[in-house]
Amino acid sequence: MKHGINQEDWDQxxxxxxxxxxxxxxxxxxxxxxxxxxxxxNQKRRRQSFLKPVLTAVILGACLLIGGYAVLNQGxxxxxxxxxAPYDPWEPSPTFMVDDRTLHxxxxxxxxxxxxxxxxxxxxxxGKGRHYHIYFLDTEQDINGQTYKxxxxxxxxxxxxxxxxxDIQNNQSGAKFGINEKGLWRFDVTVDGQAYTSFxxxxx
Numbered sequence: 001m002k003h004g005i006n007q008e009d010w011d012q013x014x015x016x017x018x019x020x021x022x023x024x025x026x027x028x029x030x031x032x033x034x035x036x037x038x039x040x041x042n043q044k045r046r047r048q049s050f051l052k053p054v055l056t057a058v059i060l061g062a063c064l065l066i067g068g069y070a071v072l073n074q075g076x077x078x079x080x081x082x083x084x085a086p087y088d089p090w091e092p093s094p095t096f097m098v099d100d101r102t103l104h105x106x107x108x109x110x111x112x113x114x115x116x117x118x119x120x121x122x123x124x125x126x127g128k129g130r131h132y133h134i135y136f137l138d139t140e141q142d143i144n145g146q147t148y149k150x151x152x153x154x155x156x157x158x159x160x161x162x163x164x165x166x167d168i169q170n171n172q173s174g175a176k177f178g179i180n181e182k183g184l185w186r187f188d189v190t191v192d193g194q195a196y197t198s199f200x201x202x203x204x
């Protein structure tokens with residue numbers, strides 16, 4: 001090693017000059033230029049080795065930021081079901097009216113209403129099986145003849161249970177199920193295996 005220069009670099013640099021007669025001043029000048037070139041190359045290598053992990057971290061951070069924004073903006077819920085506008089997944093979804101009937105679900109998309117039991121009991125009574133009528137309210141989407149499936153996930157335990165699966169006719173269907181545990185449950189609906197909507201109900 002001479003003046004911090006690798007011996008291999010030194011030998012390669014002088015290989016072309018071994019058969020040339022030069023003065024001491026010329027030799028000194030050539031050595032200065034060679035040393036400067038090697039130093040510049042080493043500095044470039046050090047910059048590249050420093051910048052590579054930095055750039056990797058920046059790119060990874062940008063991907064995580066973009067991915068997080070997409071999750072928030074699209075309202076992606078656990079299980080890969082899309083709801084639309086972002087909302088708190090563990091707040092009961094608001095009910096809405098269709099033909100003087102109070103429906104649970106997603107307005108202009110999906111509605112469910114209890115059709116038996118007692119008038120003064122909750123829409124989703126704990127530990128009791130009930131019949132429900134299902135409405136697919138997005139008339140622009142032709143899903144007649146396809147099969148819907150509805151599951152429920154407990155806020156308290158994270159347990160997911162299958163509620164019902166049936167065919168869709170005239171944008172309607174039916175369901176029969178009961179949930180044993182009280183609390184908030186997220187209903188996820190798929191149509192022919194594709195995410196359709198999600199909403200939260202309270203089982204009482």
